[in-house]
Amino acid sequence: MSDTDSEVTNAYFREAMLEQQAPPVTETGAVKWLRENLFPTWLNAIMTVVALYVIWFILSHIGPWFLNGIWDAGSLSECRAIRDETMGPDASAACFAVIADRWEQLTFGFYPRSAYWRPTLAFVIMLAGLAPVLFGSIPRGWLTFSAVSPFIIFFLLWGGSIWVPVFIAMGFVLGAVAARLLGGVNQIAAVAGAIVVPILYWAFVAIPLAEVVHDLIPIGIRAIPSSDFGGFMLSVVIGMAAIILSLPLGIVLALARASDLFLVNKLAITFIEIIRGVPLIVWLFTASLLLNYFLPPGTNFDLTLRVIIMVTLFSAAYIAEVVRGGLAAVPKGQYEGADSLGLDYWQSMRLIVLPQALKISIPGIVNTFIGLFKDTTLVVFIGLLDPLGLTNSIRASTDWNGIYWELYVFIGLMFFIACYAMGRYSMYLERKLQRENR
Template sequence: MSDKQNNPIAFVATSVIPESPPPARDTGAYKWVRENLFSNIPNSILTLLSLALLYSLLSNTLPWMLNGIWTTSSLAECREILDGKSGACFSVLTERWNQLLYGFKYPTDQYWRPNLALVLLLIALAPVLFFDLPRKLLAFTVVYPFLAFWLIWGGAFMVPVVALVGFAVAAVVFQYLGKSSFAAGFFGSIVAALVIWKIGGMLIPEGASDTAMLSAVPSRDLGGFMLNMMLGVTCVSLSVPLGIALALGRQSSMPLIKWICVVFIEFVRGVPLITLLFVASVMLSYFFPPDASVDLFLRVVIMITLFSAAYIAEVIRGGLAALPKGQYEAADSLGLDYPQAMRLIILPQALKISIPGIVNVAVGLFKDTTLVSVISMFDLVGMIRGPILASTEWNGVYWELLGFAALLFFIVCYGISQYSQWLERRLATGHR
C-alpha cells in the first residue's frame, strides 16, 4: 500500500512560516548605492566622474586646510613656519575676527550689545516662524525692533520708547478711522504718528540722557557681518508687506493705483541694485528737507527694500493668479468685502503658493547686501577688501578670508532654505 493510502488526510500547518530575510542586494547601503549611483550605465559613468572630481578637489584642499596656521600675527610669519609647504594662514581669522564680525570702529567693550540683539532676534522671530507657539509672544516681536535699535545704536532709552508710542497711536487711529474710510485711516495714522514724534522730540532735547543711557554708536561705525545681518533682516521684514501691497495694487480695478504700481514694479525690476545703491548714497538725500540729515544706513534700507519689494510683488502676483476663480467667487458668495476676502481666503492661499519664490528673493537679497561695499559701507566683504587686505600684515591672504565669508553666508542661507522646506511640508503647499 502506498503512503497516500496510509495517510489519506493532507498535512495542515499549525503555525506561520517565519519570514525569510530579503536578498542582500535589496537592503541596506548596497541597495541605496545600486539605485541612486549605479542604476544604469549613464548614471554609473557620471558617478565615477564625480568621484574622480571630488578626489581631485579634496586631495589638493585637505592638505592645505590641515596644515593651516592659527597662531601667527602676519602672513610673513605664516610663510616662515610653513617653509614652502602648502598650508592656509588661518591666523588672519583669529587676529581679525572682531573686524570681520563687527567692523573696525564698533567699540570692542560693547560687543555684548549686538550679541544680545541677535539672541533677542531669535526669540522675536520664533512666534512668527513657528505658529504653534502662543500668540502672546507676538507682543515681544512688536517691541523688538525698537529694543534692537536702542541696543545697537545706543543713546537715550526714551527715543525708541517715543517711537513705539507713535506707532501704537497710529495703529489705534487707523483702526478707528479705517472703519469708515481706508484713506482717512491711513493718512490719519501718519499724522498722529508725526505729532507724537514731534512732541517726543521736544521733550527729549538733543544731548539729553536718562538712567538707561547707552553710549551712542553712529551708523558709520557699523560694519562686518553684523551690518549684513542688520540689512538683511530689516529689508526682508519691510519688503514682504510692501510687496503684498504692490501685488494687490497691480490687480486693483482703480486705474491710477494700478498704473502707479505697474510703473514702479517694472522700473525697479529693470534697474540694477548697484545703481539704486549709488542713488541712495548720492541723490536720495536731495528728496528730504534741506536741514534733515538722513543717515546712510536708512537710505540704503529704503533702496534695498524698494528693490526687493518689486520682486516679491511679482512672486505674490503669480500666487494670486494661480488661485482658481472659484475662490474669489466663494468669498463673494459669503458676503465678504474686499479686505475680508483678501485677509481670510485669498492671501493665505496665495502666500502658501508663493513661499518658494519669496524665500528665493530673501536669499538673493541677503547675499546682495554685500554690494553696499561699493558705496563705502564696510560690511563683511568691505572689511576684507578694505582695511584687512590693505594692511601690510595680511596683504595677500584671499582664500582664507573669502572662504570664511562664504561659510557664514552659506549657514544663514541654508538655514532659510531648510525652514522654507519645512514650512511647505507643514502647510501642504502642494495641495495634496
C-alpha cells in the first residue's frame, strides 16, 4: 500500500474520544413521556387535545361547585342564604351541610343512637374474623374466632337472647356430626345429612329450645328489629353476609354441576339456570311477598334475613359458573396426577384441583362480589331503606326538600371506596399467588 493510500485511510479514524454529550431533549424527561404517551401520532395528538378539553370543561363546572361547598347550615334555604351573602346568587356551591346533618342516618338508618356502638363493634369483629382468610400471615388458630364471629355479629346487630345464636350455631355442629356418622356409609348420604339435619333442627328445634333456656337463664341485650336497619349498615349487612355465604355454596354448586352423578348434576344445573335466568329484583319481590305463602301459618320470618338468603342464592349461582370455568381450566393431568397418588375425590379437590381453580377464578369471583355489593341498592324497591332509600326520607323533610346531587355524590363515593378496596385486594391476592408459585 502506498503512502498516499495510507494517509487517505487514516483520515477516517478519530485520534481522540469525543466528550460525553446530553441526549436530545425529545428523548429525555417529560418531553419524551409526552411525545410517547400523548402525541405519538397525529391521530393520538388530536384525541389528546379533545380529551383535555373535555376534562377542562367538566372540571371548570364541577370544581367550583365542590370548592364552594357549604358545610355549616341547618337547611337548604339556609345554605342558599349563605351562598347569596358570601358568593352571590349566581355562584355554584354545593350544600354539603345535608351530609353533616344526616350522616348518622345515612350510615345507620333508624338504628337507635345509643346503640351505635353495636354495629361499629360488629364491623370491627367482621374485619378481624376475615383477617386469617384474607391474609395468610395471620396465625391459623385465629380461624376459630373467624368461625364464631358471624354469631357474635348476629347477636350484636339484632340483640335479644344470647341463646338464639348459640343454638343456631349448634346446627352446624349437628351437621358436621351427621356428615361424620354417614361418611362411612356413602359420600352422598354424608352430604345430604350435613344439609338436611341442620335445616330440620333450625326449622323445628333451635328457636323453641332457645326460648326455653332463656326463660331459665335470661341473658341478652336490647332487641332491635330489622325495620330500624338502614343506610350503609344495611348494605354492608346484606352484601357481606351474601358474599361470605355464597362463596362456599357456589363452590359446592360448581362441583355438583361438574359431577358425574346424574341426579346431582341435573339438580345443580336446574338450580343455577333458574336462578341466573331471572333478574335479582324478581327474586327480591319473591322474598318479600311470596315466601311467606310457603311457610307455616303464623310464621314471622324477618324480611332482612329473607333478603340475605335470596341474595346469597342468587350470588351463589353466578359464583358456581365462575368456579366451574376455573375447574375447566385446570389441566387434565392434574386430575390424573391426583388419581395416581391414590387420593379420593374430596382429597384431590381440596388439595390439588380446587386451589388451582380458585386461583384462576379470582378476578371473576371478585367481579361478582363487587356487582353483588352494588346490587344491594335494589332492596329499596321492597321497602328496605338502603342509602338510596334514605335520600327520599331526607328530601321529604322541609329542611332538605329539593336537594339531590350532594346526597348522590356522597353515596357514590362510599360505594366506590368499598368496591375499590375489593378490587385492590383482588390484585394483591393475584400478585401474592404469582410470587408463591415461582
